[in-house]
Amino acid sequence: MIILEDDLGQGVQIKNVKHFCLHIKEFHSIGSNIHKERGHSFTVDDDFRYILEQQINKQNVPNSTHPH
Numbered sequence: 001m002i003i004l005e006d007d008l009g010q011g012v013q014i015k016n017v018k019h020f021c022l023h024i025k026e027f028h029s030i031g032s033n034i035h036k037e038r039g040h041s042f043t044v045d046d047d048f049r050y051i052l053e054q055q056i057n058k059q060n061v062p063n064s065t066h067p068h
Contacts, residue, residue, distance in 0.1 A: 002052075004042065008041075012037065014037075024052065028044040032046075
């Protein structure tokens with residue numbers, strides 16, 4: 001799960017991250033357009049795609065402070 005900010009500044013939980021990302025890649029991969037999700041609107045542009053990528057990368061980093 002990740003939390004993204006919609007166009008009104010509200011945090012929206014994205015529970016099925018894989019499905020959400022596949023949809024964004026398939027339908028919103030270039031340019032700037034609007035994605036609607038459960039009553040929330042997101043302007044999908046390069047900045048949004050970058051933020052989405054950062055959230056996914058943060059989610060995939062092990063939460064450990066133990067040195068290797």
